[in-house]
Amino acid sequence: MxxxxxxxxxxxxLFSLFSIISSLFIGSSSIPFSDIFDVLTGHGSELHxxxxxxxxxxxxxxxxATGAMLSIAGVLMQVLLRNPLADPYVLxxxxxxxxxxxxxxxxxxxxxxxxxxAFVGALVSIFAVFVLAKGKGHWNIxxxxxxxxxxxxxxVALISFVLVISPPDKVSGMLFWLMGDLSYDRPLGxxxxxxxxxxxxxLPLTQQMNVMIWGDKQACSLGVNVKQLHLKIFFLASLLxxxxxxxxxxxxxxxxxxxxxxxxxxxxxxxxxxxxxxLTGAILxxxxxxxxxxxxxxxxxxxxxxxALLGVxxxxxxxxxxx
Amino acid sequence: MxxxxxxxxxQIGETQVCxxxxxxxxxxxxxxxxxxxxxxxxxxxxxxxDLESKTSDVIRIDDMDLTAYRKNRKLxxxxxxxxxxxxxxxxxxTVIDAVLVGRHPFAPQWQWNQDHDISIAENALNIVGxxxxxDRTIDTLSGGxxxxxxxxxxxxxxxxxxxxxxxxxxxxxxxQITLLDMMKSHIREKNRTTVMVMHDxxxxxxxxxxxxxxxxxxxxxxxDSEALxxxxxxxxxxxxxxxxxxxxxxxxYLPG
Numbered sequence: 001m002x003x004x005x006x007x008x009x010x011x012x013x014l015f016s017l018f019s020i021i022s023s024l025f026i027g028s029s030s031i032p033f034s035d036i037f038d039v040l041t042g043h044g045s046e047l048h049x050x051x052x053x054x055x056x057x058x059x060x061x062x063x064x065a066t067g068a069m070l071s072i073a074g075v076l077m078q079v080l081l082r083n084p085l086a087d088p089y090v091l092x093x094x095x096x097x098x099x100x101x102x103x104x105x106x107x108x109x110x111x112x113x114x115x116x117x118a119f120v121g122a123l124v125s126i127f128a129v130f131v132l133a134k135g136k137g138h139w140n141i142x143x144x145x146x147x148x149x150x151x152x153x154x155x156v157a158l159i160s161f162v163l164v165i166s167p168p169d170k171v172s173g174m175l176f177w178l179m180g181d182l183s184y185d186r187p188l189g190x191x192x193x194x195x196x197x198x199x200x201x202x203l204p205l206t207q208q209m210n211v212m213i214w215g216d217k218q219a220c221s222l223g224v225n226v227k228q229l230h231l232k233i234f235f236l237a238s239l240l241x242x243x244x245x246x247x248x249x250x251x252x253x254x255x256x257x258x259x260x261x262x263x264x265x266x267x268x269x270x271x272x273x274x275x276x277x278x279l280t281g282a283i284l285x286x287x288x289x290x291x292x293x294x295x296x297x298x299x300x301x302x303x304x305x306x307x308a309l310l311g312v313x314x315x316x317x318x319x320x321x322x323x
Numbered sequence: 324m325x326x327x328x329x330x331x332x333x334q335i336g337e338t339q340v341c342x343x344x345x346x347x348x349x350x351x352x353x354x355x356x357x358x359x360x361x362x363x364x365x366x367x368x369x370x371x372x373d374l375e376s377k378t379s380d381v382i383r384i385d386d387m388d389l390t391a392y393r394k395n396r397k398l399x400x401x402x403x404x405x406x407x408x409x410x411x412x413x414x415x416x417t418v419i420d421a422v423l424v425g426r427h428p429f430a431p432q433w434q435w436n437q438d439h440d441i442s443i444a445e446n447a448l449n450i451v452g453x454x455x456x457x458d459r460t461i462d463t464l465s466g467g468x469x470x471x472x473x474x475x476x477x478x479x480x481x482x483x484x485x486x487x488x489x490x491x492x493x494x495x496x497x498x499q500i501t502l503l504d505m506m507k508s509h510i511r512e513k514n515r516t517t518v519m520v521m522h523d524x525x526x527x528x529x530x531x532x533x534x535x536x537x538x539x540x541x542x543x544x545x546x547d548s549e550a551l552x553x554x555x556x557x558x559x560x561x562x563x564x565x566x567x568x569x570x571x572x573x574x575x576y577l578p579g
Contacts, residue, residue: 217407
């Protein structure tokens with residue numbers, strides 16, 4: 001079991017490296033493999049150099065980071081709410097981020113401003129859910145879920161309002177953002193930092209998560225500080241979601257489908273599940289994004305459409321199989 | 324040693340569970356807690372290991388205040404284990420993996436399940452008669468089989484104090500007796516303590532030498548089952564007429 005788990009993670013690491021490298025020479029203008037080698041050793045043409053190092057590599061890394069963040073956040077939300085249908089967006093974090101991003105677009109800000117505004121929107125949303133769910137009483141998971149779902153509905157209404165009042169020339173860009181899209185120039189550094197922080201702080205919680213899926217009382221009786229664990233999971237999941245949404249908009253289905261998919265392969269040990277889901281999500285998003293920029297080239301499709309198109313049949317298949 | 328409760332006053336909403344309860348669950352003893360539905364039997368059981376509770380300063384486990392375990396929750400989990408009324412089964416797994424969860428208090432963060440833990444879990448499955456279900460997924464089990472799996476998880480945890488909330492729930496007659504016999508021999512063998520919330524006064528009298536009665540107005544009685552479980556106390560406890568039958572020197576209590 002453990003040996004197989006290590007082999008599975010090793011396979012995922014190698015496959016994600018392969019995916020990143022593949023994404024360097026697959027595109028609307030394909031670069032032959034020999035030229036890639038030249039570019040990597042610093043002897044390629046200037047055009048290819050720019051294409052690979054300034055466009056395709058950063059984009060692949062953003063896809064990697066976003067896919068990994070969404071998948072870890074998905075695992076965390078499913079454990080926190082103990083609901084296999086939970087995804088990173090269920091508590092409205094993405095709604096707050098989207099609204100802030102759209103307002104920034106409406107005001108005509110640059111892309112870096114849009115990203116940071118989305119991040120601030122996500123943080124506001126996290127804070128609102130946390131404070132409102134707490135209320136006067138103690139923190140309770142059902143209350144958290146209901147508060148999050150209702151707030152998410154509120155964000156959707158405001159987002160629709162912004163779309164309605166926006167000039168037509170801006171709406172298309174906004175829709176791209178809402179559906180989840182990696183084609184803009186995004187700051188890569190913060191994304192990788194959030195992913196690293198999220199991953200490093202999630203790993204030590206994974207053993208306790210194995211116990212928490214049996215219920216709070218059982219976890220408590222087996223030596224887990226449940227209240228503290230809830231808070232840690234909530235903030236880590238929210239932070240990772242905020243990072244992902246700010247980088248790539250509302251990419252759907254990765255956070256829902258990937259954890260399920262990986263559970264079916266390697267089981268419920270979260271010590272393996274978290275890293276495996278992160279890598280699987282990263283790989284899936286890299287390939288989906290390659291498809292998004294080549295399928296109808298030169299036109300780009302928002303990658304969120306493709307993840308949903310791939311995710312719906314995959315999820316239905318898994319559901320049928322599990323019956 | 325033992326669980327010592329020294330002046331515990333407990334209230335849920337309007338219900339007074341117990342008023343300055345003094346009772347010691349000593350090593351090797353087996354206790355039954357009896358009372359009507361909603362009187363707070365489960366709450367009392369949970370309070371014994373609730374580190375967040377405001378009343379935790381009147382409870383001592385193995386000569387340490389309960390509050391002192393806040394710094395070392397796994398230590399408490401190695402001493403006390405609880406069988407809950409309900410568990411959540413949102414994520415499926417194999418029966419053996421479910422039972423291995425009971426080894427959590429003994430496992431360092433990054434250690435995978437050791438052969439030692441696996442053999443303890445397999446032994447627990449054997450005791451409850453679920454060995455052949457070892458690699459089945461838990462969603463294929465019946466209610467009674469799940470109950471036995473929960474008991475195996477507690478056996479794998481192997482605490483000194485077994486707190487059990489209606490352990491015979493969902494079990495057929497034969498399985499009830501097998502379980503209670505097993506718990507009895509387990510205690511004798513290892514000097515463990517059981518505290519069981521029960522609804523069957525006959526089983527309580529037969530399997531627990533000590534009984535705690537909760538009457539629902541804060542009033543309580545604790546002592547030897549032989550002395551406490553009688554017609555008068557049971558009528559007062561359940562608020563209904565009780566008939567007694569004597570069979571082979573054993574008194575059987577029936578409602579009606």
